[in-house]
Amino acid sequence: MSLLLKNISLPLADFTLEVNVEMRKRVTAVFGPSGAGKTSLLDLIAGLRSARSAFIQLDGNVLTDTAKHISIATRQRGLGYVPQDLALFPHLSVRQNLLYGTNSRAAASPLFTFEHVVEVLEIEPLTSRGVTELSGGEKQRVALARALLSSPRLLLLDEPLASLDAPLKEKIIPYLARVRDEFRIPMLCVTHDRFEALALADEIVVLVDGKVRQTGPVLDVFNRPASAEVAKFVGVETLHPGQITNVTEGLATVSVNRATLTALAPPIVSREVFVSIRGEDVILQREAAVASSVRNRLSARVVALRTEGALVRVELDAGFPLFALVTRPACVELALREGEQVTALIKTPAIHLVPH
């Protein structure tokens, strides 16, 4: 997939959306706070609104080129759009909703047959129901299936999980991952949720106040925010790939480079995970052998120190890069200096595993 967005300029209420980016990965997350212009960007790509200037090209086909006054009609763009409110047609049954887009496009891929899509998203039992009788998660899956059944070349997802509560989010993510893998369809997913971005995306585009602040592989962006602005938004914490080697009684043993951690097992167990630890959850101490309830004690070396207001951000090498946030007095008391050995303590529930 190659989606080229060039010279995009769209004045919005508080700022102008200005985008110049090329997306090449299968799943790209447009990540940014609410009101950053993310939905407007999707609407532009879908041809639902027009920009002051825009050049949009999908896999070599020009969709919009304001300079040449080209704008392909929305219905001919071949895009599946799942908006944040899902926009299921309330006067039609689930089945009628699903079939709404099926006859429209010629040369439907055999992959996107009704039976297959319905099976993958497990919505067969819902098809005879009315749309208003569905739960939030069911609606989400029906909307996704409806978009897929129009055999789109690209799936646009607007905050697919924002309206769902936490347990439901974790249930929907596997479906999205399944759609990604089963239909091999490129996705552009707008989100302000780290969890969502980590679980689904290969590449991330950080959009703040209508401007692209950083693009790159998810891990790079989260670990090495290009600016303080991005950092403020993506959060400063440890994020590193790891492998679950063992799960017993709800506890997962995770190996991260040379280190081994104990964490709560995620609801969906997959071998490959991202290990996420917030800086304020890491405790540093000088003495190694003090008995405590903390399961994770890592011997670490101080790599760098950076003062951030009342706090000091300590970069450690614990077999993998680990960040700790401590107060300045604590830093003085422990006499932390670059190259010093310390012990980093992390409580088990403070380690979050995100399946990938």
Place this chain on the structure above:
Amino acid sequence: MTSAEWQIVWFTAWVSALSTLVILPFGLALAWALARRDWPGKSIVETFVSLPLVMPPVATGLILLKLFGRRGGIGGLLHDKFNLDVIFTWRAVLLALSVMSLPLLVRAARVAFEEVNPRLEQIARTLGAGNWRVFFTITVPLAGRGIIGGMLLAFARALGEFGATIMVAGSIPGKTQTISLAIFQDVQLGDDTHAYRLLGVSVVLAFAAVWCSELFLRRRKK
């Protein structure tokens, strides 16, 4: 009820129904354009459409009489080109009823269209639907109750029309006389029993139409 009375009731009912059907395509198109599009002169057209609602019906009738008379712009054209006379025929009744009831249909349909979430129409377009398909499969069904409510209101208004009709169609028994015109004439001539029977019929008809439209409009709000 005499056969002449039945003829009046029948004529009033079908010409009212026909006027509602005649204004339907135009009324819906106009209501949609007012609800969904911005165009120059929109507010002027909006005002014009509502004018028959606030102007004295007789004045509206006079305008129509001048326009559609043989010496009027439109009437002259129809007479010369198609040998078609409007004034003092059943066509004049149809014309008067249509003009007088159009505002009610347009207003109700406009509100109904405005209440349809545009996002649903947009998503239908991403699913490959063209403008007509979106209009007939998404917009109209979702605005359906409002549209039907508006049609019933327009029909009820047509049933009772008096001022504009008497100006352009006169009150010709067996030809252009509607219930309202007949009641007026009967009372003028002192034939009260005749008038009361027609009054009873018109109350029943109006009650049924308004009651149905209330039913539709109320259910839509739920």
